[in-house]
């Protein structure tokens with residue numbers, strides 16, 4: 001018996017309270033009393049182009065969206081191009097608008113079908129006539145020239161610090177509000193979560209003169225005090241504009257809302273904790289994948305957004321078009337890829353926002369893909385109303401490290417000459433967690449409070465090199481309260497801006513000290529198994545494991561504490577020279593510790609990143625074993641059977657749900673999925689929170705009830721097969 005008792009007690013108490021409150025309200029949905037967008041389950045968007053007023057048929061277009069049973073549609077109001085007869089000066093009317101009011105016609109068609117309307121706006125560009133009348137609205141290069149849109153050089157980039165954002169956009173919002181009273185406003189492309197921009201317009205120059213003591217570097221560089229000051233000013237401006245626009249949205253209709261455009265998956269530079277505080281609704285513009293992106297980056301986006309929204313509304317835009325490399329805006333993605341993307345959106349607790357460009361598509365294949373999935377969602381809607389995650393594992397989302405890890409340019413770091421992608425530490429751990437079939441949530445580093453950590457048995461930190469003192473303190477508090485910890489590589493080596501500490505901020509937990517700078521990149525270095533440990537099971541037949549590419553040199557351990565030690569690199573070529581010069585060291589490759597109920601695993605090497613880059617399963621096996629040891633057998637869900645999958649489990653309005661995303665596919669790490677490879681049968685065992693009794697188990701995609709057994713607080717059943725995605729609904 002252990003601190004698990006305390007944690008279980010907390011989980012049971014929280015669960016009981018929620019159940020009690022739902023029965024008190026006589027089965028009424030928890031959606032009652034929430035703003036409309038907080039209860040939205042499905043939405044869609046047709047992105048108008050300038051010629052659409054010539055041909056677009058509002059009834060035909062809106063019939064499609066109504067057939068998807070969406071709650072809301074996003075329709076182009078204005079910004080760059082007005083799709084209604086605007087009177088706001090320099091608000092460019094579509095050259096093909098004629099006497100039409102396309103936005104008004106579409107709003108009417110949507111309302112006739114009972115759909116909410118969000119006016120989709122773009123605040124980022126305006127035309128030459130605006131530039132001539134209001135030169136102060138626009139971003140400038142160092143030489144004073146305005147910035148043209150590269151593909152459409154007749155458009156000029158507007159500046160967020162200029163009155164375009166405080167005067168012109170508000171004038172447009174107010175005009176649309178007066179005429180159409182939409183249910184919300186959305187801005188394309190702003191603010192984004194990406195790197196900050198640098199502009200030389202008069203408004204920005206004034207900031208550089210009066211507030212930052214100079215011009216900030218054009219590339220992300222957290223080492224520069226000017227950049228840090230600018231970061232704060234920039235974030236404050238985003239928040240100020242967001243609040244201003246939300247206030248304007250509510251002037252005509254207090255239920256209305258402003259929603260900005262976020263996303264970026266794990267690669268965020270702007271502080272999403274701060275954005276999450278101002279956003280009533282977080283929209284992730286994470287439309288698809290290209291290059292060598294793994295399939296799961298959509299679900300991962302959901303986890304990032306959840307780490308700051310804590311159950312509040314999150315939408316994710318689904319590009320039905322081929323957003324690949326190269327890009328095709330007007331042909332469909334394969335239905336299998338689009339379907340798995342939509343499935344990840346709903347599995348991770350986001351609301352799908354299905355998106356196509358242009359009102360007269362020649363490729364109509366995407367339509368049925370969206371309709372089939374949305375139909376199924378609508379049919380099973382209560383099971384997608386989540387109350388809380390059932391995960392007992394928290395993964396720290398290390399935003400400061402991803403944003404600032406000694407970057408020169410947003411995503412790169414050079415470590416002893418090698419270019420590092422700071423997202424790979426997290427990606428390697430993520431991959432291992434999927435292989436190990438764990439349930440986990442992301443927790444943003446700035447949200448590390450005892451309350452936020454309470455539901456979790458263990459916290460995993462994938463190289464959060466940059467951590468605030470108070471964040472280190474929160475981790476320490478978690479461990480001293482009985483929580484378990486896994487950390488890797490340079491975790492806590494620097495503060496949030498990259499100033500190096502004398503030692504790890506968490507050296508007391510790791511049980512080792514920094515003894516030198518980062519070593520590597522090295523191939524052909526190893527980890528030697530010195531003595532048995534639960535974490536080192538499953539490596540029969542070898543005492544040597546592949547070593548990390550980089551490691552922090554740490555203080556030696558004595559022989560009784562040493563389980564896995566470093567074997568330094570030796571030549572890999574030519575074969576005659578391939579032998580270790582030093583066979584054994586006292587330098588730990590891992591530290592396994594236990595204080596009371598808390599267990600700590602620290603890897604001084606970048607083993608998660610090395611695992612991701614090399615694909616060597618020994619490394620992910622080591623990570624999986626570590627997590628299992630930290631959890632001490634406390635698994636809320638166990639799924640046995642072949643296949644690669646991602647799992648989510650939620651407490652829902654009717655009971656509980658288990659989401660199984662089938663990633664078993666040759667296109668798991670390279671787009672696009674063309675077809676599915678069925679997995680199953682899967683043997684599932686679910687620990688019922690608070691020992692709750694359930695009445696039915698239904699596989700929602702198979703569309704049938706499953707036999708199950710229920711004993712000792714556990715429900716077990718066999719899931720016969722999963723084609724693309726399955727949601728098993730367990731109703732009370």
Ligand SMILES: [Zn+2]
Nearest residue numbers: 159199201204
């Ligand atoms: Zn500017």
